[in-house]
Amino acid sequence: MLLSRVAERVYWQARYLERVENTARLLNVFSGLLLDLPKGTKLGWRTLVEITGTEDAFDGKYKQSSERNVIRFLLAENNGFSILDLLALTRENSRTTREVMPTEAFEQINELYYFAKENAASGVDRGARYQLLEEIINCCQQIWGLMAGTMSRDAAYSFVRIGRALERADMTTRVVDVGSGNLMPSVQEQNSVTDSAPEPYENILWMNILRSQSAYQMYRQHVRFRVNAEDVVRFLLLNEEFPRSTHHNLITLTKVLHKLPNNTRVTRQINKTKRLLKDADIEKLLRKGLLKHIDNLQLEMAAIHFTIAETWFLPNK
Amino acid sequence: MRVNWNTYNPGGFFDELISSPGYARKPARRLASYLRGLTHEELLQKKTAAELAIKTMGISFTVYSDAGNIDREWPFDIIPRVIAQKEWNRTDEGLKQRLRALNCFIHDVYNDQKILKDKVVPKELIENSGNFRKQCVGVKPKYNTWAHICGTDLIKDGDGEFYVLEDNLRVPSGVSYMLENRRVTKRVFPELFENYYDIRPVTEYPAQLLETLSALSPRKLKSPEVVVLTPGIYNSAYFEHSYLAQRMGAELVEGKDLVVEKDKVYMRTIDGLTQVDVVYRRIDDLFLDPSVFNKDSVLGVSGLFESWLKGNVALANAPGAGVADDKIIYTYVPDIIKYYLDEDPILPNVPSYLCINKAQRQHVLQNLDKLVVKPANESGGYGMLIGPQASKRELAEFKRRIKAEPRNYMAQPLISLSTVPILGDRVVEPRHVDLRPFILQADKSYVTAGGLTRVAMVKGSYVVNSSQGGGSKDTWIIGDS
Secondary structure (H helix, E strand, C coil), X not given: CCEHHHHHHHHHHHHHHHHHHHHHHHHHHHHHHHHHCCCCCCCCXXXXXXXXXXXXXXXXXXXXXCHHHHHHHHHCCCXXXXXXXXXXXXXXXXXXXXXXXXXXXXXXXXXXXXXXXXXXXHHHCHHHHHHHHHHHHHHHHHXXXXXXXXXXCCHHHHHHHHHHHHHHHHHHHHHHHXXXXXXXXXXXXXXXXHCCCCHHHHHHXXXXXXXXXXXXXXXXXXXXXXXCHHHHHHHHHHCCCCCCCHHHHHHHHHHHHCCCCCCXXXXXXXXXXXXXXXXXXXXXXXXXXXHHHHHHHHHHHHXXXXXXXXXXXXXXX | CCCCCCCCCCCCCCECCXXXXXXXXXXXXXXXXXHHCXXXXXXXXXXXXXXXXXXXXXCEECCCCCCCCCCEECXXXXXXXXXXXXXXXXXXXXXXXXXXXXXXXXXXXXXXXXXXXXXXXXXXXXXXXXXXXXXXXXXXXXXXXXXXXXXXXXXXXXXXCEEEEEEECCCCCCHHHHHHHHHHHXXXXXXXXXXXXXXXXXXXXXXXHHHHHHCCCCCCCCCCCEEEECCCCCCCCHHHHHHHHHHHCCEXXXXXXXXXXXXXXXXXXXXXEEECCEEEECXXXXXXXXXXXXXXXXXXXXXXXXXXXXCCCEEECCCCHHHHCCHHHHCCHHHHXXXXXXXXXXXXXXXCEECCCHHHHHHHHHCHHHEEEEECCCCCCCCCEEHHHCCHHHHHHHHHHXXXXXXXXXXXXXXXXXEEEEECCCCEEEXXXXXXXXXXXXXXXXXXXXXXXXXXXXXXXXXXXXXHCEEEEEEEEECCC
């Protein structure tokens, strides 16, 4: 028996926790990537603001998308988007679902929150950043592991998985979006000016995008061809086996939903999203720009969220 | 920091651990010598370990006046309080006796009113009681029991005996802290549990509570649907509501999660509506049901009261049970025990003066600076006057209030509350304590092994409420071994 209100909070707790981890991965990878790219590329700290979809809030506060501003904004500020605030939200949701979640999970979330609260500001400096973000990512992994290892496969756990899968599916499209739409042209433009081979930077860029999703190694084993835009996009969006690909997460959603009551409408919406994903001609889209396609995918995923909310979270009548 | 019992001085008070400088009382001897053997570093380490455990375990409470900080960490002292099993057995008996009698009283008040007709308790007291609910007249809850969960505050006076200070029959809280205090102490002093003492466990409480609540179910089911009804995350006891729900495996619901259809109570789940059998409500009577009580209540559930009247759902505690949780009725409890059970009270009351009685009121007004004055219906230590510590203005103000509303006040001599040692910044120091055991009653009765010890953390203070700077300690009921 799971209360609708509790289901909703469990779902959001998982989404926020996943968002914490994803944001930490992004910050870490970008901090490394920007050291590798030549000066003058369009790719910059601004990109992180775009991926996380926080342009309005950021521009309301800062004029310059400098490293310091962006990192502070996404790491330690009270704005609803920073890792610290996302952790506070995770903690708040887990505080109100303590009766269905394992005690140790709450305790670790609580501990991670206090750790971040004490140390987040220090990560604005490059020297301490990597260590801090790694620690946060590890803690998130620990919490996921704890839930997987101790929770019964009941409705509450289903909503943990749903929240996590949807958040991941969404985040992966954002990362791909940035790689293809925003960055590629800039790298190409620059290369055409200098008239040198485009490969090195494109290569570095896509490699780091894979890394931000912990996908580099798996991609290597799977694709066995030098890192290139089309294969990476295909891998991140369409690969069925890789746990952070959009397709894999949509499949997970279908499987988990199967066990929940009244799932017809949600399942239908997920199938619709899957079709849109699979039917796309990636090669052609890459030539014309992926932007519109990614936008459509994100709209479909937003629709999945709303259907889930209407089916299980809103009090009947 | 080292523990030195030779310089520990409880003044003129009864100290529960040390009988005279350097000498521990018998049940506490092993504890006292163990503590004395710890180095400064070890003590500090244990203190820090406890603070850390409380922080990571998320043991928190809310203070209403503390805006923006809705969960504060629980103030805790690591030195446990020790009570011998033999002494506790008697206290256990006394508490069960008291609650049995109080339940007879509540049932009588809402039904035959024999005790009023026999003039053992004055009728006016009930008629003027802020906690009497006329809507409950004629109701006969299962086992004729109204107060299923009771938190009774006990204190020790200079003679070292337990006295009853008050009975909390509405929505008493604190039991989760009793459980968590034990969890923390086990982490801090595992060696004491293993080698020194036979300490009675307290962990069975949630199972006992679930059994008590399940016994109230109107439907005969193997596992009836029990829910904990909370006002929500901003309530001072939210931690406890969620804690108890989790430990019982019951749903933690807010008013908006429940709906009443055809006089039956349902909760909204992902499967649709599911019928609820027992509501352990942690909100006050007046907020339970806007269609019967406070119309503006958004915490309650419309139709809940009617479902209860029709016998389709059990409410614990029953609405109206608070009629016996009144500081004026309290003074009659010894008579109530005699009247219904024909037994002598095992646990004594603190001597009290009723302001409604003219002669006693005179005494109170003349000796206000020596007495503690309590309003009939407040809880949490609010609205009290501690005569010896009050200013002239406060004394004058209470004189005025007592004259205006004598029914609303009673007075007691300032009890020399017993002390126990706490670990201060540098030395062990005596602090005043009380004890809140929890008593359950449905088809049978149960008393916690010990209870929640509350400590006035401020030197010399008598106020133990967590909302006003109180802390707490683990309480050990120890066997004779």
